[in-house]
Amino acid sequence: MTTDHKISKARLWTSYVLQGLIVLLFFMGAAGNIFQSEDAVTEAVKLGYAESSVLCLGIALFVSTLLYAIPRTAIIGAVLLTAWLGGAVATHMINQDPMFNMLLPVIFGIVIWLALWLRMPSLQRMFPLVSKN
Template identity: 30%
Template sequence: MTDTTTSRPMLWAGWGLTGLFTAFMIMDIGMKLLRLPIVEQTGAQMGLPKGSGFWIGVMELAILALYLLPRTAVLGAVLIAALMGGTAAIHWMHADPWPSHILFGVYLALIAWGGLWLRDGRLRALMPWRAP
């Protein structure tokens, strides 16, 4: 049987990473839902349809809610990884810089998954850092 308990330091570290990820996403979602001009300008540069930023923000909000609810956190993390993979692909298509643009979504997905992995013993049992 695998131990699925979570120590207090792991739990705090996990919620710290989750909080960091959530804060960034709230800022990003807020900019999109408020329809800030920079969102429309950046979307146009990326070839996205006019007005799509708002609906991307709605989708991100739904995914973030799934991630933050304990029952659906793993589904939310899977969808976050998919979303961030899509952002990496769009930046790659536009030949944006690797560390600051293409890999930024990968960094965010790793932070989200890392936070969940640290705070959920069942996930650590399913995806161990190393074999027992």
């Protein structure tokens, strides 16, 4: 990756740690669905999903997370994971779950993009923290 800005080692490592945590958590969630653990199936059914959809959900989450973990495809992975998390928010809203259950996917979405933003000058230019007025 060529950059026109020097990224500090602290910023780079922070981004990798955040991304690594997301990847680990989401791969664990995908594995639960793919292997159809009792907890994954029970939760999915409780939230209104058919038991037969659990495997497909797991595969979609696995592929999205894998794309996010690979540097060249991290942006498309982040887009797909953001869509996944939007579905999670909608599911919790439909089920009238507590506000925390709706906020957690939003927080994960912020961390997903923050991890990439910290090391990608192109994202920093697109979404500056400070306006250049």
